[in-house]
Amino acid sequence: MEPAAKSGLARGLIARFLLIGVSIILLRFIYVVTISGGSCASGEFCFFSSSPEVISLPGSGGITRGAAYVRFPDGSAVSPGLHHRWTSREGRKAVDFYSAVFQELVVEGFLSPTAKALCVEPLDGREVLALKEIGVADAVGIAKKKSPPLVIAGDIFHQPFGNYTFDFVFAGCIFDLTRRPATLTDEIVRVLKPEGFVVLLTVSAGDLYSLHSLEDMFSCCKKVRSKEIESPDSPKLLREMVFQKEEAIHNLHHNEEETGKPYSSSVSSLLNKCFTSEHKLQLLRSAEPLIQDEPLKPWITLKENIKHIKYLPSMADISFKERYIYIDVGARSYGSSIGSWFRKRYPKQNKTFEIYAIEADQAFHGEYMTKKGVNLLPFAAWVRNESLSFVVNHEPDKKNEKGRGMGRIRPPAAFSVAISSGDMHTIQGFDFAEWLKSTVTEKDFVVMKMDVEGTEFELVPRLFDTGALCLIDELFLECHYNRWQRCCPGKRSPKYQKTYRQCIDLFSSLRQSGVLVHQWW
Numbered sequence: 001m002e003p004a005a006k007s008g009l010a011r012g013l014i015a016r017f018l019l020i021g022v023s024i025i026l027l028r029f030i031y032v033v034t035i036s037g038g039s040c041a042s043g044e045f046c047f048f049s050s051s052p053e054v055i056s057l058p059g060s061g062g063i064t065r066g067a068a069y070v071r072f073p074d075g076s077a078v079s080p081g082l083h084h085r086w087t088s089r090e091g092r093k094a095v096d097f098y099s100a101v102f103q104e105l106v107v108e109g110f111l112s113p114t115a116k117a118l119c120v121e122p123l124d125g126r127e128v129l130a131l132k133e134i135g136v137a138d139a140v141g142i143a144k145k146k147s148p149p150l151v152i153a154g155d156i157f158h159q160p161f162g163n164y165t166f167d168f169v170f171a172g173c174i175f176d177l178t179r180r181p182a183t184l185t186d187e188i189v190r191v192l193k194p195e196g197f198v199v200l201l202t203v204s205a206g207d208l209y210s211l212h213s214l215e216d217m218f219s220c221c222k223k224v225r226s227k228e229i230e231s232p233d234s235p236k237l238l239r240e241m242v243f244q245k246e247e248a249i250h251n252l253h254h255n256e257e258e259t260g261k262p263y264s265s266s267v268s269s270l271l272n273k274c275f276t277s278e279h280k281l282q283l284l285r286s287a288e289p290l291i292q293d294e295p296l297k298p299w300i301t302l303k304e305n306i307k308h309i310k311y312l313p314s315m316a317d318i319s320f321k322e323r324y325i326y327i328d329v330g331a332r333s334y335g336s337s338i339g340s341w342f343r344k345r346y347p348k349q350n351k352t353f354e355i356y357a358i359e360a361d362q363a364f365h366g367e368y369m370t371k372k373g374v375n376l377l378p379f380a381a382w383v384r385n386e387s388l389s390f391v392v393n394h395e396p397d398k399k400n401e402k403g404r405g406m407g408r409i410r411p412p413a414a415f416s417v418a419i420s421s422g423d424m425h426t427i428q429g430f431d432f433a434e435w436l437k438s439t440v441t442e443k444d445f446v447v448m449k450m451d452v453e454g455t456e457f458e459l460v461p462r463l464f465d466t467g468a469l470c471l472i473d474e475l476f477l478e479c480h481y482n483r484w485q486r487c488c489p490g491k492r493s494p495k496y497q498k499t500y501r502q503c504i505d506l507f508s509s510l511r512q513s514g515v516l517v518h519q520w521w
Contacts, residue, residue, distance in 0.1 A: 013278055025426055035453055046339055070406050073200070082125070086126065093125070094123070095126050095129055095133070096157045097231075098127045098131075099133055102131055102134050110224070110244075111197065112136075112167070113135040113137070115136060115166075116167050116168070117137070117167065118157055119139065119140070119141040119169075119178075120143075120171040121156055121174040122143060122147075122172065123172075125151040128151060131170075143400060157183050159190075161191045162191070164193045165191045167195060168199070169191070169197075170198075172191065176203055179389065181321075183322075189245065191391045192245050194246075196245050197239070197245075199242065200240075200243075201240055203236050205317070207282075207455075208316075209312075209317070210316055210320055211226075211239070212279040213320035213443075219442075225240070226241045227241065280514035284516060286315050287516055290519060291305065291519060298484075302480030305521075309406065309518050311474070312516055314347050321444060323444040325355075325356070325440055326447045327356045327449075328358065328359075329358045329446045329448060330452040331359040333364050333406060334367050334374070338355060346447070355375065359378065359434075379429060382459075383431065383433070383458050385430050385431050386429055387430065388427050389425070389430070390427040391424050432463075433468040436471055437468050445473050446472050446473050447475075448472050448474070449475075449520065457498060460477075464509075464513070468514060469510075474516045475517040475520050477506075478515055480495075480498065481496055481498045
């Protein structure tokens with residue numbers, strides 16, 4: 001082979017090797033920039049690296065940041081991916097936002113650099129990083145997914161911390177996402193020290209009712225402040241709420257641990273009467289007006305009135321409640337109201353309701369044995385626990401082809417009264433108000449329909465006297481009076497002695513006490 005040919009072949013091989021080398025470098029560069037976020041991990045094949053630098057965070061010492069890691073003073077390191085999310089434009093904006101929130105809390109005395117702080121479900125640990133940046137060194141987060149070293153993995157509803165561990169707890173919008181806000185509240189309160197502060201952010205509490213419901217969940221604490229702040233990620237304003245755990249409530253918790261008696265029952269026992277607050281007044285101002293003039297054909301009025309009813313969930317957010325309960329007092333058959341109205345028409349905001357059917361007439365009991373999700377109380381709602389007479393009217397009923405009319409209960413004194421229009425049975429009555437107080441709390445969302453054939457004039461005053469009325473969020477009440485008869489124009493029913501005006505007075509007294517009551521027929 002000629003020398004010139006050999007020289008050309010050598011140059012070709014060298015060019016190919018150089019081209020391959022450049023290709024490897026370019027591929028590595030693309031990997032580092034797009035996959036590793038610009039960092040080159042230790043032990044990897046790298047052609048370049050950056051010199052470590054030290055970031056000084058007040059109160060936390062130096063954080064060493066190299067090309068592939070961020071290392072804290074205790075030796076723990078942050079993964080390259082997490083480091084990249086922290087230093088990205090959006091990540092840095094979020095950290096700066098939380099830093100500003102925490103700095104204001106420090107100025108106002110709700111947070112101290114020496115505080116032991118907890119962040120519940122922080123996003124990538126940004127809230128914890130913001131705490132450390134402003135000098136709160138003893139800060140940690142807990143979330144379903146860990147982000148070491150700032151956030152540990154754990155169940156936020158069963159946190160791996162002892163009672164009264166933290167001086168400060170921050171919950172950034174987690175209450176808008178969880179389906180168990182009351183359980184989360186109890187756990188936050190458990191790990192919080194007496195006189196400690198809870199700070200939460202929310203976008204859901206946009207009306208007075210939901211705001212009050214959220215405050216009710218923190219009944220252990222004193223509300224210190226509630227204000228709106230701008231959010232960097234949403235056009236909606238955030239509401240920042242600050243609560244302080246009160247020493248008296250802490251003692252109630254301590255007594256609960258020693259005696260086994262729930263502290264909530266001690267608090268609830270202080271509620272004897274309902275009070276009208278602004279969040280209830282707002283709902284009542286938006287409710288449909290009461291029908292002041294007696295309808296000549298009430299069975300037609302019901303169909304018209306139901307079109308205009310302003311349901312509470314259509315006016316307010318009901319998310320911040322512990323449980324959701326529907327109680328049908330005088331339920332009759334399943335299809336009378338539970339199946340035909342409540343389950344089909346009532347706006348539930350995707351909440352699952354516990355259903356209680358209270359019905360004394362044995363003729364309907366068998367049907368409920370086949371209905372899932374319905375708790376049957378086969379008794380008569382009454383003002384005390386005692387035996388009652390139950391009268392079944394056999395006059396034709398518009399809802400029942402067999403002619404079985406509505407059942408009415410009578411107190412023991414009426415046992416000897418002759419009944420010509422129906423059958424009389426002995427049934428068990430129970431103190432409905434006391435049952436209600438033992439079954440639900442002010443943290444629950446309670447909807448009630450009451451159709452008790454005139455007994456409402458005994459039951460409602462009993463609810464007033466016991467304070468059980470405070471536990472009802474929305475009431476659909478059928479008031480029974482000597483209405484015009486459908487069969488006989490110009491004649492009133494002798495079945496009831498009350499007048500329509502007395503019914504209006506009953507509805508008015510309920511609304512004046514803050515109960516969202518609707519007329520029902």
